[in-house]
Amino acid sequence: MDAVETKMIPIYIMGQRYEVPEGLTIMKAMEYAGYQYVRGCGCRGGICGACGTIYRIPGDYKIYSALACQTAAEPDMYLTQLPFFPANHVSSDYAELEGVPEDIYKLYPELFRCVACNACSKICPMDVPVMDVIAYIKRGDIEKAAFEAFDCIQCGLCTSRCFAEAPQFHIMQLARRLYGGKLAPKAQHNAEAAKAVRDGKFNPMLDQLTSMSLEDLKKEYIEREIEPETAGDEWKPKETKWLLEEYLR
Amino acid sequence: MKLSYLPGCTLKTKAQDLDLSTVAAMGALGVELEELPRWNCCGTVFSFADDDLMHQIAPVRNLVRAQEQGGEQLVTVCSFCFNTLKRANLLVKENSDKLDTLNTFMDEEEDYKGNVNVVHLLEVLRDEVGWEQIAGKVQNPLKDLKVAAYYGCTLHRPIEAAIEPPNKPEALNDLIKAIGATPVDFPDMTTCCGSYQAVANPEIVINRTREILTSARESGAEMIAVSCPLCECNLKENQKELGELRMPVIYFTQLLALALGVDSHLHQCEQNPADARPLLESKGLIDACSATYI
Amino acid sequence: MKKINPHKTNFIRKVEEISGQNIGLCYQCGTCSGSCPNFAEADILPRQLMRRAQLGMKEDVLQSKIAWVCASCLSCTANCPRGIDIAKVMEAVRLLSLRENIDYVNPRELSQETIAKLPQIAMISSFRKHTA
Ligand code: SF4
Ligand code: SF4
Ligand code: SF4
Numbered sequence: 001m002d003a004v005e006t007k008m009i010p011i012y013i014m015g016q017r018y019e020v021p022e023g024l025t026i027m028k029a030m031e032y033a034g035y036q037y038v039r040g041c042g043c044r045g046g047i048c049g050a051c052g053t054i055y056r057i058p059g060d061y062k063i064y065s066a067l068a069c070q071t072a073a074e075p076d077m078y079l080t081q082l083p084f085f086p087a088n089h090v091s092s093d094y095a096e097l098e099g100v101p102e103d104i105y106k107l108y109p110e111l112f113r114c115v116a117c118n119a120c121s122k123i124c125p126m127d128v129p130v131m132d133v134i135a136y137i138k139r140g141d142i143e144k145a146a147f148e149a150f151d152c153i154q155c156g157l158c159t160s161r162c163f164a165e166a167p168q169f170h171i172m173q174l175a176r177r178l179y180g181g182k183l184a185p186k187a188q189h190n191a192e193a194a195k196a197v198r199d200g201k202f203n204p205m206l207d208q209l210t211s212m213s214l215e216d217l218k219k220e221y222i223e224r225e226i227e228p229e230t231a232g233d234e235w236k237p238k239e240t241k242w243l244l245e246e247y248l249r
Numbered sequence: 250m251k252l253s254y255l256p257g258c259t260l261k262t263k264a265q266d267l268d269l270s271t272v273a274a275m276g277a278l279g280v281e282l283e284e285l286p287r288w289n290c291c292g293t294v295f296s297f298a299d300d301d302l303m304h305q306i307a308p309v310r311n312l313v314r315a316q317e318q319g320g321e322q323l324v325t326v327c328s329f330c331f332n333t334l335k336r337a338n339l340l341v342k343e344n345s346d347k348l349d350t351l352n353t354f355m356d357e358e359e360d361y362k363g364n365v366n367v368v369h370l371l372e373v374l375r376d377e378v379g380w381e382q383i384a385g386k387v388q389n390p391l392k393d394l395k396v397a398a399y400y401g402c403t404l405h406r407p408i409e410a411a412i413e414p415p416n417k418p419e420a421l422n423d424l425i426k427a428i429g430a431t432p433v434d435f436p437d438m439t440t441c442c443g444s445y446q447a448v449a450n451p452e453i454v455i456n457r458t459r460e461i462l463t464s465a466r467e468s469g470a471e472m473i474a475v476s477c478p479l480c481e482c483n484l485k486e487n488q489k490e491l492g493e494l495r496m497p498v499i500y501f502t503q504l505l506a507l508a509l510g511v512d513s514h515l516h517q518c519e520q521n522p523a524d525a526r527p528l529l530e531s532k533g534l535i536d537a538c539s540a541t542y543i
Numbered sequence: 544m545k546k547i548n549p550h551k552t553n554f555i556r557k558v559e560e561i562s563g564q565n566i567g568l569c570y571q572c573g574t575c576s577g578s579c580p581n582f583a584e585a586d587i588l589p590r591q592l593m594r595r596a597q598l599g600m601k602e603d604v605l606q607s608k609i610a611w612v613c614a615s616c617l618s619c620t621a622n623c624p625r626g627i628d629i630a631k632v633m634e635a636v637r638l639l640s641l642r643e644n645i646d647y648v649n650p651r652e653l654s655q656e657t658i659a660k661l662p663q664i665a666m667i668s669s670f671r672k673h674t675a
């Protein structure tokens with residue numbers, strides 16, 4: 001008969017027992033069990049935050065979390081996905097914000113109800129130290145908050161656990177936006193590149209490309225020079241006249 | 250001497266002058282305050298409910314952080330942090346069952362063993378440095394300056410968390426004396442400023458401020474020294490409405506830093522009726538600055 | 544006429560359990576009221592709250608303002624000749640409402656100026672004492 005026999009394991013989806021082949025991700029296991037994703041699935045690559053999942057293991061009081069698309073189903077998991085958790089988002093006019101902690105306090109004063117229970121950090125499937133991020137925000141350190149919250153994928157699991165009823169992921173997103181747009185030092189080379197574009201440095205190249213026939217354009221594309229994956233910082237294309245540094249020189 | 254230090258949230262934003270002048274002044278006295286590498290908000294007010302441990306997590310988690318640092322003492326200067334941390338510490342030291350519950354709940358942390366002592370900066374100045382030592386290091390005695398020492402609630406109440414016998418507050422008076430200024434006793438040294446009622450019932454704070462400023466003024470004080478950023482805010486913010494009662498409000502650590510000849514971070518003061526700079530300037534204690542009463 | 548129950552009702556037991564205080568010890572001297580900086584903002588005095596609590600007058604106690612204008616200054620506690628920690632009784636009274644999810648302060652309704660002006664400790668303590 002078959003050389004390989006697939007081992008089946010029991011998992012419990014919303015309390016219902018299913019036998020699924022060992023080694024599947026939770027997401028594939030759910031599909032194997034007959035579930036069809038309308039919500040709760042996006043990128044299947046661990047980055048969109050749509051597939052937040054919580055589970056327990058019999059005999060253990062703890063609550064665990066996973067991204068369904070990234071985590072292998074284990075025997076006896078009692079799980080459910082939590083594709084969405086209500087969390088109030090406050091809109092604001094970004095241009096009006098000043099990049100000060102009070103921007104955040106005014107929009108999300110409930111963050112001051114945090115009791116440092118750490119339930120948020122413990123549940124986070126991305127290992128964001130959510131409690132510490134909220135602590136940084138409470139003491140006005142937007143930069144630290146933005147860096148520590150960088151891995152957040154907005155799955156909402158932290159908010160589902162919050163004793164303070166605070167929408168941590170919206171708060172952290174605001175911190176990242178304030179940092180990125182108002183606090184981080186502006187990269188000088190970006191400004192220079194933008195100026196080069198405005199000054200028309202690349203216009204001849206664009207003019208040339210837009211006047212080409214489709215056939216020539218395809219050929220040009222296929223034959224274009226590609227930076228080797230192993231290239232170091234010193235790598236330069238053969239044609240250097242479009243490089244910014246040439247222009248700035 | 251090196252001591253673990255928890256500045257607290259407000260000292261990193263609105264009360265930076267308190268944090269910076271504290272670290273500068275203590276440095277001049279040979280005490281290095283080492284900020285805990287990781288800390289969270291202490292919760293600011295102690296929970297009075299016997300059946301509530303949820304609100305003890307925040308202070309106790311900070312005690313775990315201090316324990317991780319290996320320090321026996323945890324120094325605070327914000328009166329709110331001090332009171333909350335100290336009371337939470339007493340609570341778990343006296344109730345091993347509560348400590349066990351908290352340790353079990355915080356299973357991601359090492360167990361708190363109850364060996365940290367929470368101390369206020371005034372206690373460090375009094376017990377570890379000493380008033381005479383401080384007097385000996387003064388470069389710029391604050392002569393002719395009459396300062397009302399305003400302790401507020403949390404340094405002296407409740408009695409088990411007080412920095413000294415509560416019926417006769419003197420630590421701040423002694424410090425004021427040691428730096429060459431004249432401490433002024435006034436009846437409202439430990440009267441509440443209205444505290445967090447600034448949020449829900451601001452008229453309470455205005456009434457408290459009026460009473461405190463009136464009695465400080467009638468006692469002949471020229472300025473009020475505080476250790477709590479909320480006292481500072483409450484006493485300062487309402488002075489515009491209080492007309493004749495205006496009086497400079499300053500952190501005691503700023504006076505200490507000024508006397509020791511290190512940066513008192515007075516430039517962090519906003520220009521407002523409670524700005525201490527014009528008074529200090531008129532006494533020749535600081536160089537001319539652009540601040541004026543408004 | 545309000546019903547006055549001379550025995551320990553569930554309400555009294557609950558106040559005592561949360562506060563850890565024996566409210567029966569109060570002999571109505573009024574020292575707490577005399578030390579309270581905020582009594583004038585309330586409808587009844589701390590001493591009157593203690594009496595109403597002793598009598599199990601739940602509605603009167605829960606509806607009175609004194610526990611909500613209390614700033615947890617502990618003057619009353621420091622001075623009570625019967626050693627009652629009145630501030631803890633005030634907290635118990637607040638919690639009996641807060642634990643029913645009845646807030647005294649709504650963080651989202653504070654004015655933007657208030658939030659911008661006040662130090663964090665003001666908001667944090669207010670929310671701890673005044674929100675569920
Ligand atoms: S911080 Fe919260 S929303 Fe972000 S990934 Fe972690 S649990 Fe999800
Ligand atoms: S779950 Fe909420 S209350 Fe608990 S630590 Fe996180 S933010 Fe704070
Ligand atoms: S001070 Fe104590 S004994 Fe006197 S009325 Fe108040 S609670 Fe009762």
Ligand code: SF4
Binds near residue numbers: 575589614
């Ligand atoms: S703790 Fe509350 S009730 Fe007691 S004296 Fe202070 S404000 Fe009044």
Ligand code: FES
Binds near residue numbers: 043069070
């Ligand atoms: S589906 Fe996008 S993170 Fe799992």
